[in-house]
Amino acid sequence: MLIVTCDEGKLLYNTFTGELLLLEAGDDEKLCRDELIRKRYLVPKDFLENRYEDEMRKIAGLFSTKPANITKFTVLTTTDCNARCYYCYEKGIPRIRMNEKTAVDVGKYISRASGGNKVKLSWFGGEPLYNLPAIDIICGYLRCQDIPYYSNMVSNAYFLEPLVIEKAVNDWMLENIEITIDGTREVYKRTKAFVNAVDDPLERVMKNIDNALDAGIEIVVRLNMDADNADDLLRLCDIMKDRWGGKSGLSVVAVLLRTFAGKIRSFKTEEIAVERYFQLYDKLEESDLLKQEYLEHQLYGNRCMADSDSSEVILPDGRIAKCEHFDENEVVGSIYDPTRNEEILRSWKEYGEDYEECKTCEFYPRCKRLTKCPWHMGGCELSKRLIAKRRLERQILRAYEESKKARSK
DSSP states (O other), X not given: OEEEEETTEEEEEOXXXXXXXXXXXXXXXXXXXXXXXXXXXXXXXXXXXXXXXHHHHHHHHHHSOOOSSOOEEEEESBSOOSOOOTTOTTTTSOOOBOOHHHHHHHHHHHHHHHTTOOEEEEEESSOGGGGHHHHHHHHHHHHHTTOOEEEEEEEOOTTOOHHHHHHHHHXXXXXXXXXXXXXXXXXXXXXXXXXXXXXXXXXXXXXXXHHHHHTTOEEEEEEEEOTTTHHHHHXXXXXXXXXXXXXXXXXXXXXXXXXSSSOOOOOSSHHHHHHHHHHHHHHHHHTTOBOOOOOOOSOOSOSSGGGOTTEEEEOTTXXXXXXXXXXGGGOOEETTBSOOOHHHHHHTTOBOOOOGGGGGOTTGGGOXXXXXXXXXXXXXXXXXXHHHHHHHHHHHHHHHHHHHHXXXX
16 A cells, blocks of 8 residues: 545555545544455555465456457567667577568468457567568558558667658558657767668657657657666756657656666666656656556556467567567467467466565555566566655556546536
């Protein structure tokens, strides 16, 4: 449970049930206590909350029905990329490009696996736009088979030119793109280290974003922060405010990088990391750029694509994995073979062991503690918990303000 003070009293958010409760100043304490017990805001002192929550998840899983079809596909058109970001977790993996035959076979596989249902395609890489023909072929095949689909993409947007945007809207049914920008001109240029770039890469990407927004594609700009670019991202925020502040269809998220593959420049302490993170977060909010986050009001049976029975990752050579952060030992099968490695599939559903900090953590019910998740290996960092708490407090207050407006009408 998380408690936040507001002008009418206290807001209580139950991270297990997803319920938000207002305790007004002057409320009868006994009646409130009875209500809090009934709604599981208060539990006995020796009650093992974490064990109870784990058991409730297991029980819910017993009643859930495994989907008959796969309807979410993350497709790596290539593992090659025109950028050389120093923090990239794909460093050292073979650079494989999906050829035309494989792209046709991927289209056929998606058609079969989806059972004709509407599918979500997530274009990933490498840089997915480094291999446009693969996207064209897969989408073209699905259209010919009358398989409804829509898509999104993670891209550096260097190749997101007007003709590509037109194709993306009309043929790929592309709804949104996540684009990482790591700083102002010189920092961005140094960080991305584009291969054979012949112009100002940052200005090129920003123009491409402008054109994509005009075409109706939603854009999420991701700012990856570490100690090296923290100051520069504040300057970038001013540039983005002048260009996109309040712009419909564009929002910005800030992410504190964590070392799990590529090397990053760490802050001296986690407390400093949190302080610097919220300097940027606050500035994004003041600039009307921040991607709004809303309270979750239910628990989900799975944590992400990796433990979802309705999702698969298709690699450039047709092999199948469960996580886009794949490695060669985690392949579960192939588009050419209906059998799957059940042992690996089960392993992606396993929760990581609890750490000491889990015993009193408000976020335990909603924590993605999958054993194999590279973002969560090695324990839970203090900075992660502090950032999550402060962001959740703001979501609570935002939900409260919206509720007040609704009540006043």
